[in-house]
Amino acid sequence: MGFLSFGSKKDRMKKLIEEERFDEAMRLGLKDRKALDGLFELLDDPNPGIVGDALLLITNILREKPSVLKGQMNPETFRRLVSLMESRNPYVRENAMLLAYEAVKRFPELVSQNRKWIIDVISRGLREGSKDQKGFLLIVAGELGLSELRPLIEELVNVEDKVVLPFEGKKWVKLGDIAKETLERLA
Incomplete structure (x- = not known):
């Protein structure tokens, strides 16, 4: 890397993703602000695989060193993540859920x-979302202590449909069971 770094590193980060050099992309994102910005720019890429991988890299960066993302995590970015959770592509949707949760x-x-x-x-989302989206939103509501949503959560307690969420222990779990856990957290 040159002494002075100008412009976006979106193309560099995209190339690293395409070449499956994720460790290198992660290291670069952790130390170089423009590379991190490039990852966020890739959230608008037309290729859902690139978007999903960029989300996963950002999540891993957040887990390793949250302070690096302090400036990036603003209301606009958060709203963008929520919109990606509604993607038709399951890889994008799941990775957006993971990042939003973190x-x-x-x-x-x-x-x-x-x-x-x-x-x-x-x-x-609890009224109109897919069963997987509802399951994720229940977890977030519990994490955030959103007791205002108790009536909507209670409506889901008896739902037998199973959901698949990108969290440990949340694969093929009844939506009603997640609703019950959420209500316990809100008690």
């Missing part, structure tokens, strides 16, 4: 700045 856990100020909007989005 973001709400690590940046409580992001939640407090967007609480009303988050409640609106989650309540709409």
